[in-house]
Amino acid sequence: MLLRRINGTALIIAALVATVLALAFPVWKYADRSGTGEANLAASSVSTQWGPLSATDRDFLVKVRLAGLWELPAGQQAMERAPTQAIKDAGDHLVVGHSDLDQRARDVAAKLGVELPNQPTEQQQGWLRELSAAQGEEYERKFANILRDSHGKVFGLIAKVRHTTRNTLIRQLASDANQTVLDHITMLEATGMVDFDTIANDAAGRSTASPSGPPAPNGNLPPAPTPVVPQGQVTSEPSTRPGPPTAINTSRP
Helix, strand or coil: CHHHHHHHHHHHHHHHHHHHHHHHHHHHHHCCCCCCHHHHHHHHCECCCCCCECHHHHHHHHHHHHHHHHHHHHHHHHHHHCCCHHHHHHHHHHHHHHHHHHHHHHHHHHHHCCCCCCCCCHHHHHHHHHHHHCCHHHHHHHHHHHHHHHHHHHHHHHHHHHHHCCCHHHHHHHHHHHHHHHHHHHHHHCCCCCCHHHHHHHHHHHCCCCCCCCCCCCCCCCCCCCCCCCCCCCCCCCCCCCCCCCCCCCCCC
């Protein structure tokens, strides 16, 4: 009889513990999220009339400003010193693009209350000094590759910000920056002096993720993929068919 009472009491206690845990879990799940990505995002964000402004948004604004502080003078230098027209044209696009983008970034920063730097970073100043010390073909190669590498790195940040920001001003600035940076990348590559092997190897050295995708070709032609075709009637016009990259003219008359 005593053993039966003990077993009954243990069952009651176990049931009470299970009930308390069942009630506490939703509270932890939805209220106590300290240390999570969502909590960090909330802690780093401030409210504005254009939507929350995160730390990543503010970092993006600073990087747009910094890009203009060194890439615009680099473009001006190329227009004055480059021995070939392709480099001069790339420099012209840098000047025009960053003049416009810098104005947009300063306007957005003023509305959002974000402080912006007035000097390039030490690394960026070093790139300017390196370009200033170079001559002839060495100058052209350094110009094309230093600028192409820096534009490629910021391209990823632009995509991330454009995808994740909740602030309408930052979203529009990211769209503008995307167009400007792609134009500059296109012009730099049009010089024919970009070292794509070095860019690919540097990027691979910084990556820790294993590559994925289909196996390497073995010499045999793979089966043709099934075309993607719409069902029913569509009303929009198709986008431009892929072709050789062309320079985007951002110059104003």
